[in-house]
Amino acid sequence: MRVTTLMRRLVGVMSLFVVGVRWDANTLILAVRPRWLKPRCGECGERAPGYDRKGLRRWRALSYGRVRVFLEYAPRRVACGRCGGVRVEKVPWADHASWFTRDFEERVAYHAQVMDKTAVTKLLGISWEAVGAIVSRVVERTMDEDRLGTLQRIGIDEFSYRKHHRYLTTVVDHDTRRVVWAAKGRGADTLAEFFSLLGPDGVARLKLATIDMAGGYIKALEERAPHVKIVFDRFHVQRLASVAVDEVRRKIWREMKGTKAASAIKGMRFILLKNPWNLSRKERRRLAELQHTNRRLYRAYLLKEALAAALDYKQLSRASRALDDGLAWATRSKLPAFVKLARTLRKHRDRILAYVTERITNGVVEGINNRLRTIARRSYGVHSAEPLIAMLHLCVGGIELNPPVPARSSAMPPTQP
Ligand SMILES: [Zn+2]
Incomplete structure (x- = not known):
C-alpha cells in the first residue's frame, strides 16, 4: 500500500486524495485535495466556476497516537451563481469556515458531553472558544x-x-x-x-x-x-403553600421575639416544610406540641398538608372536593399569607386539578x-x-455521539478467547 493511500485510510474521508506527507515541528502534515475536480461553493454546495486560489490553510484532524495531524490545502474561491458572489470552495473533510475536520469535531463534542472545560481543552489542546464553536456545529449537524x-x-x-x-x-x-x-x-x-x-x-x-x-x-x-x-405543576403549587407557611412562621417569630412562646417555634422551620413521612420521631413530637403552643402556626402547617393531600386523590371528584374544602378553609384561616394563596389557587383551580387526570x-x-x-x-x-x-x-437533547471505533479489518484474524 502506498503511504498516501494509507494516510487517506487513517483520515477516514473517502472523497479526498492525500498528495503528500511531511513532518513539520513534531506534527504530521498531510497535503490533501478534494476528490472532485470541479469546485463547489462552500456555502450552498453548488458546482461553481473557480475564481482564484487562496493561500495554504490547515485543518486539525484526529491525532495518531501522540502525533498531531493537520490536513493542508489551498482552497479555491468560486464565483457562485446561487449565492451571488465569491465564496471559498467546499472541502469534503470539514464544515465551511471550520478549521477542524468533522471527525475531530465529533471527538471534541463527545468529550464535552462528559468532561469539564479544563479536561477537554487540555486533552485536545484547543481553546475553550474553539470548543464552543465546535459544539454548536456538531449540534447543528446531528440534531434530530x-x-x-x-x-x-x-x-x-x-x-x-x-x-x-x-x-x-x-x-x-x-x-x-x-x-x-x-x-x-x-x-x-x-x-x-x-x-x-x-x-x-x-x-x-x-x-x-x-x-x-x-x-x-x-x-x-x-x-x-x-x-x-x-x-x-403540582410541586410548584405545594411550594407556594410552603412559602405561605414560612411567611406565617416569620411573622409570628417577629411578633413574639424574646418571649417564652418564641422559643417554642425556634428551629421549627425545617420540620414545618418537610414532608410528613420524612419526619423523625422527635420532629413529630415537636410538631404535636405546636398544637398547644402555637395554634396559628399549626393551622398553617395543616393547611399546607391539606392542599398537598387534595392532589393525592386519583378521582377528580374527590380531589376537587378536597381542594375546594382546603381553599375555603384557607380563606377563613385569618392567616393573610393563606388568604392570599387561596385567591391565587382558586383562579387557577381547573389547571391545578388537571394534574389529577393527567398525572404529569x-x-x-x-x-x-x-x-x-x-x-x-x-x-x-x-x-x-x-x-x-x-x-x-x-x-x-438526545444527541448520541460515539467515540470513533477502529474499523475491524478483514486481514486480521479474530482473536481467540
Ligand atoms: Zn453558493
Missing part, C-alpha cells in the same frame, strides 16, 4: 430535525444563569424526555418564538403543556395555542434544568446564551 414534528406533550420552564440576571426558556418533550427547544429570555414573547417555529400544524398537534404558574407562559399559550390543556408534572423539565445548572457551573463559558443552548442540546 424531526424532534418538533411529533410533539404532543411539552413541559415549559425558565432557567436562570449568571446569578439570576439572564434567563433561558426551555421546552421539553414529555414523551422522549429530551430538550427540543431553548432560547434566550423568558415569558410570553420568548415562548411565542417557539410557536412560530412550530408552525400552525405543529401547534395544532400539541395536546398538553406543563408549566408552573409563571404569568408569561400562560399568556403565550392562551394566545397562540388556546386548545392546549395547561397542567400546573414539570419534573422532567426541572431535572433537565438541574443538569443545565451543572453544565453552567462546570464553567462552560456562560457569557452568552448561545454556547449554553448548544451545550444544552448536546447534553440533554
